[in-house]
Amino acid sequence: MTDIRVKDLHHVYPGGVAALQGISLEIRSGEQVGIVGQNGAGKTTLVKHFNGLLQPTRGEVWVDELDTRKVSVAKLAARVGYVFQNPDEQLFCKTVGEEVAFGPRNLGFAPEKAEALCKEALELTEIGDRAGANPYDLSPTWRKMVALASILSMDTPVVIFDEPTTGQDPASVARIARVVAALRAKGKTVITITHDIDFCAENFARVIALSQGRVLLDGPAAEVLGQAETLAQTYVEPPQLTRLGQRLGLKRTILTQEDLLAELGKKQ
Amino acid sequence: MSIVELRNVTYQYPFSERPALEGIDLRIDEGEFVAVIGPNGAGKSSLCYTVSGFIPHFFKGELQGSVVVGGVETRQSTLAECVRRAGLAFQNPFNQISGAKYTVFEEIAFGLENLGVPREEMRARVERMLERAGIADLAGRSPYALSGGQQQRVALASILVMEPQVLVLDEPTSQMDPIGTREVFGMIKELAGRGLTVLMVEHKVEWVAAFADRVVALDGGHVIAQGRPEEVLTDPLLAERNFGLSRYTLAARAALQAGLWPAGRRLPVTLEEAVEGFKAAAA
Numbered sequence: 001m002t003d004i005r006v007k008d009l010h011h012v013y014p015g016g017v018a019a020l021q022g023i024s025l026e027i028r029s030g031e032q033v034g035i036v037g038q039n040g041a042g043k044t045t046l047v048k049h050f051n052g053l054l055q056p057t058r059g060e061v062w063v064d065e066l067d068t069r070k071v072s073v074a075k076l077a078a079r080v081g082y083v084f085q086n087p088d089e090q091l092f093c094k095t096v097g098e099e100v101a102f103g104p105r106n107l108g109f110a111p112e113k114a115e116a117l118c119k120e121a122l123e124l125t126e127i128g129d130r131a132g133a134n135p136y137d138l139s140p141t142w143r144k145m146v147a148l149a150s151i152l153s154m155d156t157p158v159v160i161f162d163e164p165t166t167g168q169d170p171a172s173v174a175r176i177a178r179v180v181a182a183l184r185a186k187g188k189t190v191i192t193i194t195h196d197i198d199f200c201a202e203n204f205a206r207v208i209a210l211s212q213g214r215v216l217l218d219g220p221a222a223e224v225l226g227q228a229e230t231l232a233q234t235y236v237e238p239p240q241l242t243r244l245g246q247r248l249g250l251k252r253t254i255l256t257q258e259d260l261l262a263e264l265g266k267k268q
Numbered sequence: 269m270s271i272v273e274l275r276n277v278t279y280q281y282p283f284s285e286r287p288a289l290e291g292i293d294l295r296i297d298e299g300e301f302v303a304v305i306g307p308n309g310a311g312k313s314s315l316c317y318t319v320s321g322f323i324p325h326f327f328k329g330e331l332q333g334s335v336v337v338g339g340v341e342t343r344q345s346t347l348a349e350c351v352r353r354a355g356l357a358f359q360n361p362f363n364q365i366s367g368a369k370y371t372v373f374e375e376i377a378f379g380l381e382n383l384g385v386p387r388e389e390m391r392a393r394v395e396r397m398l399e400r401a402g403i404a405d406l407a408g409r410s411p412y413a414l415s416g417g418q419q420q421r422v423a424l425a426s427i428l429v430m431e432p433q434v435l436v437l438d439e440p441t442s443q444m445d446p447i448g449t450r451e452v453f454g455m456i457k458e459l460a461g462r463g464l465t466v467l468m469v470e471h472k473v474e475w476v477a478a479f480a481d482r483v484v485a486l487d488g489g490h491v492i493a494q495g496r497p498e499e500v501l502t503d504p505l506l507a508e509r510n511f512g513l514s515r516y517t518l519a520a521r522a523a524l525q526a527g528l529w530p531a532g533r534r535l536p537v538t539l540e541e542a543v544e545g546f547k548a549a550a551a
Contacts, residue, residue, distance in 0.1 A: 013413070017413070039444060166416075168471075170513075248550075261519075
């Protein structure tokens with residue numbers, strides 16, 4: 001069980017850019033949260049506070065009983081896993097297998113447990129057959145999967161994905177959706193930053209929209225993603241099918257193909 | 269008149285087991301906006317490198333066939349000459365930013381410096397470009413202290429400012445917010461309307477459908493379909509081969525099965541077509 005509590009969080013980068021300007025929110029254990037908002041809204045800055053990579057300029061962030069201002073990043077690493085937006089900033093081992101094994105070994109897991117976690121992570125991301133390869137010999141698509149696997153193998157109660165679908169083809173996006181579903185089934189908290197608003201609608205129950213360092217909207221996906229005018233303030237448009245549903249005059253906010261067919265079926 | 273002409277082009281990277289591109293024939297007319305779609309590993313980036321001359325000048329390996337850009341065979345030119353005709357914005361902006369400059373302004377001026385453009389002209393062109401790309405407010409920031417989407421705008425601007433004849437873009441909006449994506453597509457469309465030729469790799473088919481003049485579908489190093497967006501993006505072959513289709517196309521295909529889309533009507537690729545079709549089905 002891991003809850004994240006953010007209280008009046010401000011972050012000013014050296015040089016004076018005020019990336020976060022008073023964020024308060026709570027993410028409960030097991031929640032599936034999508035974070036959306038324009039480039040520079042503060043999405044990555046916010047989540048980097050959840051594992052202590054960044055420290056509040058003002059305000060506080062708690063992960064359960066841990067005050068992120070007081071505990072080390074190493075300690076938080078056992079609770080909160082963070083998959084970087086750019087895998088090239090994350091990967092450093094000579095082989096995929098070593099990369100995925102590094103996290104659990106670093107957390108001090110028993111060898112049998114670490115091995116089982118690595119195997120599961122490699123299977124879930126479908127890179128089991130590439131364990132001997134150098135991550136930098138893989139295409140960007142598969143390197144992203146290595147970045148995912150090396151965090152999944154740490155078995156943290158909270159997993160954060162920063163733009164997981166960037167540059168991925170549909171088969172790969174579907175694979176990432178399966179990873180999210182598997183984590184959901186295990187009761188883990190999944191927090192995902194994404195510009196892929198259709199992916200967001202299909203995979204996350206709660207959506208937080210940030211704008212210029214503040215929370216613009218926060219609530220169930222169907223409530224947040226239907227608000228075209230407010231979302232436009234942070235350069236986000238409702239999902240394709242939500243817009244279609246609105247144009248067809250459907251009352252319910254459409255998030256998925258199933259929603260759309262069910263509503264249209266009712267009308268006939 | 270075609271400004272890009274590939275004839276029977278096959279290319280294989282050093283040490284790889286199969287060609288990345290195989291028997292590609294492709295002609296692009298001046299002012300045309302061509303989008304390239306396909307799964308990861310289809311050869312999309314290799315096509316970008318080929319048109320911009322990075323293949324064969326930077327990437328070694330074996331290039332067969334003929335690649336003519338702006339009337340000149342790329343093999344007969346230097347890389348510096350090639351990129352002046354066809355400028356490439358990289359897939360990952362981190363890889364493109366020079367690392368030699370402290371501000372966005374200087375980064376965008378970097379290419380013009382190399383071309384020996386006079387100082388006053390350079391300043392004016394960079395300022396115009398900053399405005400045009402919607403990044404004037406970032407001019408004094410470090411190119412590295414930006415979000416991914418902002419870096420992509422800088423990467424795009426730093427190519428466009430050199431005024432290439434052909435603009436080659438490898439997923440230029442992959443890290444951009446949705447409305448930012450719309451703005452960039454709009455800007456590129458407008459430039460194409462004024463004579464710039466554009467070759468763009470893009471997974472976001474919804475935008476491709478709305479903006480591109482022609483779509484080229486690549487798979488396994490081959491062109492498997494090309495034509496108007498509405499023809500190519502509804503081609504059943506693409507669905508079979510795991511191409512991305514817009515949510516409108518996918519929803520209408522499922523609706524057709526459920527009797528909620530008019531039988532015999534072409535599947536939609538854009539929001540407008542979807543609205544019309546579903547309204548017709550309900551009527």
